[in-house]
Amino acid sequence: MDVSARWDNACRASLFGSFSLSGPDGAHIPISSNKARALLAMLCVAPQEAMERDHVSKLLWPGRFQAQARASLRQCLLILDRALEPQNITMLEPSHTMLAIEPSIVRSDFEELIEALNDLRIQEACSLLATIGNKPLLDQMDFGDQFRAWLKIQRKHVEGQLQIAVSRALVALDRDGDMDGHAQLSEAWLACGRADARHWDGKIRIAVLPFEQRDAVGGPFFLAEGVVEELVSRLSGVSALAVVARASVASVANSGRTIPALASALNVSHLVEGSVDRFPDSIRITLRLLDGPTGVQIWSHRYDGTLEGAMKSRPHIGANIIAGLCKAIGVEAHTRAARTMTASREAYSLYLQGRALTYRAIGDGVLDKAIELLEQALELDPDFAECWTALAEAHVNTIVFTPQLDRVERSQRMADCAARAIELDSRQGHAHSMRGIHEWTLGNPLGALDHAYEAYRLEPNNADVTARLGSFLLYIGHTQAALPYVEEAIEQDPVYGRNFAMLCAAHFNLENYDAALAAGQRMIDLGMPGMWLAVIEAALGDNEKAVETYFRQRLLMNSVILPPAGLAPMDDDARDAYWTIASRGICSGMEDDRAIYCQILDGLHLAMPDPCDASIALPAIWMGHAELVMKLYRKQIHPANMLGLMSLWTDVDPIRQTRLHPSFLSFADDIGLVAAWEKYGWPDLFPRSSHID
Template sequence: MLWPDRFLEQAKASLRQCLLDLRRQFENKGCRNLLVVTRSAVALNRNLWLSDLSELEEAVAQGKGTRTAQILESVANLPMLQAASLNQAFDNWLSLKRHEVDARLRKSIARLVSELRTTGEPESSARLIAASQARYPVAIGPAEIGLAVLPFDQIDQVGGDFFLAEGVTDELVSRLGKVEGIALAGRTSVLTVAARGQTLSEMAASLRVTHLIEGEVRRTPDAIVVRIALIEGVTGSEIWAERIEGSIDDFFESRKIIGNNVIAAICRVLGLPLSPAPLRRMTTNREAYGLYLQGRSLFRRSITDGAAAKSVDLLEEALALDPEFAECWTALADAHVHNAVYTPCLDRVERSQTAAQCAKRAVALDPGQGHALAIQGIHEWTRKNPAGALDLAFEAYAREPRNADVALRLGSFLLYIGRTDAALPFIEAGVEQDPAYGRNHAMLATAHFNLGEMDRALAAGQRMVDLGMPGMWLATIQAAVGEHEKATETYYASRMLMNTVILPPAGTEPMSDAVRDAYWAIASKGCCSGDDSARAAYCGMLDGLHQTMPDPCDPSIAFPAIWMGHAELVMNIYRECIHPANMFGLMSLWADVEPIRQTRRHAGFMDFAEHVGLVEAWNRHGWPDLMPKDPRGA
């Protein structure tokens, strides 16, 4: 392989001479006995040298989860013996050896993850899973296939309440999401993309998946027919289809049909082994199941106040029929949080508490409800217990590492405490699964912004705006790179989302167009123009709003206060109340730019951090990237 153009004896002689020269070179450098040569092997003495690979294998062997994750993060996707290329035969041999080492590492890392979870180390386990997913996507399964389950069409010739199409997609999503080797697109992104009227191949590209599942449910007076098809994303071509016919009673048991037949067939077509799925503790009550599907679908599709309240009512009706319905408790908890964030209300903390109680009930019924643990973590923030929130988020991720909502909740919690570098892998994983949800790109933009990666921050911020999110985060980044005029325009343009995406603060009346435009003009100049007098004027206005608004801690006050570095107001707001709607702003505290850094550099910041529980979280989960150790010298 090394001398392919020579006869065998000549090549052997060349090898001997090369090894002799190498030995001399090592000895001249004081590295005696570094080269080990026997009749059957040539190697370096592993007792005398270190490499990232040897350190990685040692960390895994010693059961050091955090150290293993650190090494995996540092090597990222670098190949072993990178740039070593001599000829085709040697390259093929080297590729084989790389695969052998990778296979060995994947197996040992998976074993270490299992050990860490067993011994009660969810943080180390979650970090190691995220790091190994970046380096070895197969660390928790075979090479992954990106898959999206599109909403099924429903053709009903009977009338009345009928939600079987939602039920079929629900069961497909639940079961396929647990198949090793499948990365399932998030439901929010799927709903967003499905509403655009794109072709199948365009939808696959938008969702970053290799395959789609689409179909329809048709009900006639005589029977129900379900068609399910697997689509190749690149071509939009159907590569497998199934037609199932039966009565309503048959299809209430569709979970068994889908689990035993459809999922097995899809895995077979995709070349994946069908691993036994964990038992899904669903209801046996048909009416409760229908109410659950309606309620969950409603709060995912709409942020209007009427729809939000209706979704809670439907889910509560379902639980009245079957109080042991664990997934419905999780859905109800999610709905309460969703409503606390997106609907104007003055009881956000109370709604968060109700969500936490529902989530606890879900976990008590089914310990596999990792998402419910993450929802409990949200309420811990309102209790000024971010350390406990992160404990719950790490455990949630250890239980459901494939759930985009869980990954993003963990990533956001790490962002809030300033651990941006640690947060980024979880946020990127969530965005990869749920790429058409603007909120996710707001987190991604902020993470890159905090790390000083301005080009990536601008790109993620623009993607966020393209997906219909307000542009204030993008404007803040534009201002930080000196594009003040453009930033002011971007911020001001967000006014057009008032009363749709941006709802009036609780207890206030909708603004007239003239008042709205005047307010946003002051806000955009104060946050983005770089003019000190404009900043001072808007800071003064926010001080007044903080004194007079029904919710003095509303995001409309908290967020711009952070972006303008109005330290006293920021600390007053979050001392008074952290709730599900304003905690999102905490991620913006950690950009090392003016004027945002003024809050972090304020003389009272550490006392504030102690009061809201950040110091305890830092002591338990690591200090912020911008504060690697306690500045008080403690």
């Protein structure tokens, strides 16, 4: 087997099927403890990444106290040291808090396969594919629910990386005219049974990184932002490409990762990076197309000219750049027509500034400033359709991410902006999604779904559009129909925590508890509040852990979790006291705790400036406080509390008490759900014969 020289003195780990380890000489290295084997296997799956000791302990010894689990982990490390001692190697890099493996000391069959595909060593790649066949990653390892959930995520990530590597290799072989190699690899890939048709229908995944901007003039200049936006829009229109949404790219772009690490995090095969330079009398735009797994540049382009020339020739320049990118990747550059933007340089600059702040969303005054800039742009060009859509989105983010007492009024302004965008340009799918949000505030879920489906028809590659269609289906109880859209939104936007909240709720509704736990943990990893995870832990009977998980989220107060509108932030003592009551009321499983917190929520509903705030609505749903849930949502559904509706459809106590309440169908009729069901079908949990008395 033609393995790279860098592996000559490395041990070899077999990750597919039953885990095994062999030395540089090929001799099997026995490891007596199953937990020690599992520990080594976990580290070999992602040798570039360290794992927290406490996290490993919880995965391998879930039923033990922390001190006991840590002691067991230390014992496993000693077992591994003894097993590796005859090889005269030190493979592990333990620290007080982290565990890692030295990547140059061990190679895995997964790494060998990825490297062979990257180097187009087709014979070797086909041989490895034949060897691993359809064997699952780390087969026959099972240490409980938490380990299974962790392993499910690792398997999905590995399969995604294989899909990318094979797709990229096939494109390269086709571009090079190697039809024999192309046929051989295609046959081997299909024969091993790992091809996943769900990965965006075989599309090549690509992400556009934020461009560097260098300015020798000074003053407002946002061309780099404009170039990135134009590229994302144009590439999204190429049928053979799947472009990762900017929210996910922004969350990892400044993390200090290498290009291969960024590609892995975003699950892409290609990345575009570049820079924009402004000189006193000219500009320069430089683009580079990079191979994700290796970081190697495979194409570049440079534009030199004036800013005015770039603005006037934007469609022509954009078409040439996209044609060059697509040719380098090996796909046809058939794309939709360029968007109708604006001829006003000043309006475009203000639009870009407003869009940049809208993406940031959270921060004191950020969204207010975004709205101000976008409104200034529209004063200069009232027919700027994209800017009307951007202004609508800024209003949505203001409603959801900042405390507001005029949410319904702002929702109406958002809907008016979206309607104007559609009037100017009928292709504005995202604007339809936002009009759908406002339909919920009007008690018209049917109209909301109509807009969401139209938005998806117009912009199926827009992650926000896909996510909103999935969420609307969750709200009306169509979880099975929603799940594919939620998963697709995650494919489009893989590191955006909001999407994992929907995935968590969907799997919980469908009783896929391990997957729900994994999605809930992923939310926390991405910085989202983890109350959903706590609710699932409580439903599964792990009440003590659930209380701890819920209570821990108080640390996000005043940052990710903001105080309700009209209320000042709590001091630490008051915050901790409230969260103690809340965590026990929702997660302890004790009826007395639940009753106390239900009474508190009743009081807050009467006393708070926004009686329908999400901080009341979500706990009421999770505790099955049916009377308050129905009173609250009858009074007002708005963009900040509607996400609670997706949790109504979990068939576990006490949550289902709302759905099973004698007045629930009457309530559903009052808020427009029945009308939506009559057109789109009754909820998964309802028999078709259900009717209003």
